[in-house]
Amino acid sequence: xxxxxxxxxxxxxxxxxxxxxxxxxxxxxxxxxxxxxxxxxxxxxxxxxxxxxxxxxxxxxxxxxxxxxxxxxxxxxxxxxxxxxxxxxxxxxxxxxxxxxxxxxxxxxxxxxxxxxxxxxxxxxxxxxxxxxxxxxxxxxxxxxxxxxxxxxxxxxxxxxxxxxxxxxxxxxxxxxxxxxxxxxxxxxxxxxxxxxxxxxxxxxxxxxxxxxxxxxxxxxxxxxxxxxxxxxxxxxxxxxxxxxxxxxxxxxxxxxxxxxxxxxxxxxxxxxxxxxxxxxxxxxxxxxxxxxxxxxxxxxxxxxxxxxxxxxxxxxxxxxxx
Ligand code: UT7
Numbered sequence: 001x002x003x004x005x006x007x008x009x010x011x012x013x014x015x016x017x018x019x020x021x022x023x024x025x026x027x028x029x030x031x032x033x034x035x036x037x038x039x040x041x042x043x044x045x046x047x048x049x050x051x052x053x054x055x056x057x058x059x060x061x062x063x064x065x066x067x068x069x070x071x072x073x074x075x076x077x078x079x080x081x082x083x084x085x086x087x088x089x090x091x092x093x094x095x096x097x098x099x100x101x102x103x104x105x106x107x108x109x110x111x112x113x114x115x116x117x118x119x120x121x122x123x124x125x126x127x128x129x130x131x132x133x134x135x136x137x138x139x140x141x142x143x144x145x146x147x148x149x150x151x152x153x154x155x156x157x158x159x160x161x162x163x164x165x166x167x168x169x170x171x172x173x174x175x176x177x178x179x180x181x182x183x184x185x186x187x188x189x190x191x192x193x194x195x196x197x198x199x200x201x202x203x204x205x206x207x208x209x210x211x212x213x214x215x216x217x218x219x220x221x222x223x224x225x226x227x228x229x230x231x232x233x234x235x236x237x238x239x240x241x242x243x244x245x246x247x248x249x250x251x252x253x254x255x256x257x258x259x260x261x262x263x264x265x266x267x268x269x270x271x272x273x274x275x276x277x278x279x280x281x282x283x284x285x286x287x288x289x290x291x292x293x294x295x296x297x298x299x300x301x302x303x304x305x306x307x308x309x310x311x312x313x314x315x316x317x318x319x320x321x322x323x
Contacts, residue, residue, distance in 0.1 A: 004127035004135070004167040005174025006323065010063030011163045011291040012055045013278070014046040020156070027152045034156045039254025043159030043279030046142045051085045053094045055162035055284075056140035060099055063136075063164050071099045074166075075132035077106035078123050080115025080139040080283035082312070083146060084108055087196060091140065105132075112190070113250055113311025114180070115139055115283030116163070120307075120319055121178035127169050135167045139283035146192050148210040157252070158211065159279030163287025173322045176304075177236050179229060180317040186221065189214045190312040222252070222310045223259045229308060230263050233318045239304070241265050244320075246299055250309035251275035251285040260308065272298070282311065299323055 019042045020031035034040055046055065056079060064071055079092040086094070092106035111118040116139030123135035140162035149155050167175070194200045194208040201208025226249075234241065241264050249257045251274050261271045272293045274285070281288060286307050293299040301323055308318040 001171070002128055002130060003170050003172065003174045004124045005170040005172065006165045006321065007168045008063045008067035008069065008166045009164065009287065009291040009294050010059040010066065011161070011288050012058035012062065013161045013288070014044045014050055014055070016045045016047060017042050018045050023156055026149065027155060029152045029156055037255070038157060039273070039275045040156065040279050041276045044161060045144050046160040050142070052081055052083050052140045052142045052162070053085045053091050053098070055142070055160065056091060056095050056138050056164070057098050059140070059162040059164040060095065060136060060138065063166055067166060069166060071101050074101055074134050074136045075104050076123060076126055076135040077101070077104060078119040078135060078137050079108045080111065080119035081108055081141055082110055082112050082115060082282055083142045095138070111182070111311065111315040112313055113252065113280070113282045113285065114309040114313070114315040114317045116286045117178065117307060117309045117317035117319055118180050118315065120165070120175070121180050121317065123167050124175045124178055127167055133169045136164060137167055138162065138164045139285070139287045141282040141284045143211070143280070143282045146209055146211050148205070151210070153215055154211050154213050157280045159281050161278060161281040161284040161288050163284050163291050165287060165290065176320040176322055177233065178317065178319045179232055179236065180315070181229070182313050182315045184313060186314045189217050190314070219253065219256065221314065222256050225314070225316050226256065226260045226308055226310055227263045229316055229318045230260065230306070233306060233320050237320055243304055244306045245270065245303035246293060246305045247271045248286060248289050248293060248305055248307045250311070251278055251289060252280045252310070264306070285309070
């Protein structure tokens with residue numbers, strides 16, 4: 001049987017750190033509220049001239065450096081992002097060119113915070129079917145470009161970053177299964193409701209480009225839905241909760257992460273948490289957490305990892321991986 005395996009990870013974060021105390025100075029909020037309700041202590045914000053593709057490029061250069069893999073050997077580039085540099089060409093095409101690759105397929109996937117899981121799922125299928133041998137799978141965002149800094153309900157949450165994996169065809173198990181879902185019926189609870197076709201709002205700040213979220217409603221659906229996808233993923237692989245070694249969740253809110261860990265009967269020591277220092281980096285959050293898990297030596301080869309994410313759309317997804 002042909003599988004895809006993760007053969008390297010990389011990540012990039014902007015230099016600028018914004019703490020909760022920094023936000024207290026511009027918003028009616030407090031460090032205590034943000035920590036208690038979200039688990040976030042600080043986040044990274046891209047420089048004015050730093051784009052999603054810049055962060056993605058830095059993460060990719062790192063994974064090529066670490067693995068010694070030649071970018072020319074990559075057959076497919078898939079970038080999960082909601083904040084592309086341009087409307088087109090896609091961030092994946094810009095990235096492909098910057099990394100000196102020629103003519104491999106390259107495209108973006110917009111599934112909001114589930115973008116990396118969706119991108120991983122697509123690349124895994126290309127490898128499993130024998131169409132390609134190696135894929136570069138990226139989650140990269142400059143989500144703070146869409147933040148309304150006067151809205152305390154969202155401004156304290158979101159942040160910027162990029163993470164990447166290289167997937168390679170293998171006879172040995174790697175990605176065991178991926179599961180992706182969406183329900184467009186809740187679009188109004190979490191969205192940025194302007195665009196090329198629908199139009200922008202010229203009189204408004206940032207032409208009306210901003211994240212809108214009914215946080216407490218999203219919270220309830222996220223907890224319920226992530227609980228369901230844990231069951232679906234275990235069932236598809238005939239596995240028990242105790243077979244999972246590590247949970248690597250989307251980093252939106254520590255309380256959501258804790259609820260999913262509880263569902264898995266998993267102690268928090270087996271859960272990779274980066275939300276306190278990264279905030280919610282949307283598509284970048286899962287690959288950033290994965291890279292940290294790998295580079296810190298916590299996750300070892302042969303262990304079973306459950307990756308999951310939930311985001312605007314709504315979209316949600318999971319990947320079960322024998323690392
Ligand atoms: O990544 C994509 C998916 N997104 C998520 O999963 C996010 C899901 N939602 C959440 O993480 C949480 O709902 C939030 C962190 C966004 C909000 O936490 P919450 O416990 O659900 O609070 P809430 O929205 O119910 O608001 C409770 C109170 C309200 O005040 P009143 O009406 O009780 O007086 C808010 O106005 O907290 C107030 N509030 C704040 N207070 C201080 C909201 N934001 C803030 C803030 N600082 N930053």
